Amino acid sequence: MYLFMLSADFGMPKNLTKLSCQELQIAHRDFSNIVGSVVCKGTIKDGHEVSIIPLCAREDHWTSQYELLYQKKVIDLATLKHENIAKFMGYCRESDPFYRMVVFECTSNGTLYEHLHHGKAAQLSWDRRMKIATGIAKGLRYLRSELQPPSTISKLNSKSVYVTEDFTPKLVDFECWKTM
Structure with missing residues (x-):
């Protein structure tokens, strides 16, 4: 067993919100509410609708390199503050049972992919399309030009863009977690 697994909070800043696996299982109906290839959707006890990305449920597949990468990404994500970034x-970081998960805000209006490919495209007027395109550009500019060091989105596509009720785009990098 690796040293990093001995303490569930080792290496994480105290100001980050840590959620228990039990709390997330309740919010996401035992992770049965799947809305993408790796994403579950639910509501946590404070009423926020969230998306959860479970990373690994088997300790024997998790390495110290994955743990360090996970910690770094969680810390980096906590610093992102922009209207067009989810x-x-x-x-969630537990050792018994072993879980590593990340939780993002979820918008009730789905993803850009759903609007483009599942019959909702009629809702995308020219003004809404321009708002989405401009918002994506602003989010990317923030990541590449305003952050030090700059950040990227591993694979920007319509599935990585949430859309709010007023069609404000929210970027989230789901792809970076798939490698784990």
Whole structure:
């Protein structure tokens, strides 16, 4: 067993929201409410609708390199503050049973992918399309030009863009977690 697994909070800043696996299982109906290839959706006890990305449920597949990468990404995500970046809501890091998860805000209007490919495209007027395109550009500019050091989105596509009720785009980097 690696040293990092001995303390569930080792290496994480105290100001980050840590959520228990039990709390997330309740919020996401035992992770049965799947809305993408790796994303579950639910509501946590404070009423926020969230998306959860479970990273690994088997300790024997998790390495110290994954743990360090996980810690760094969680800390980096917590620093992102922009209207076009999905808000990082917290993380789950437990050793018994073993879980590593990240939690983001979820918008009730779905993803840009759903609007483009599942019959909702009629809702995308020219003004809404321009708002989405401009918002994506602002989010990318923030990540590349305003952050030090700059950040990127591993694979920007319509599935990585949430859309709010007023069609404000919210970028989230789901792809970076798939490698784990």
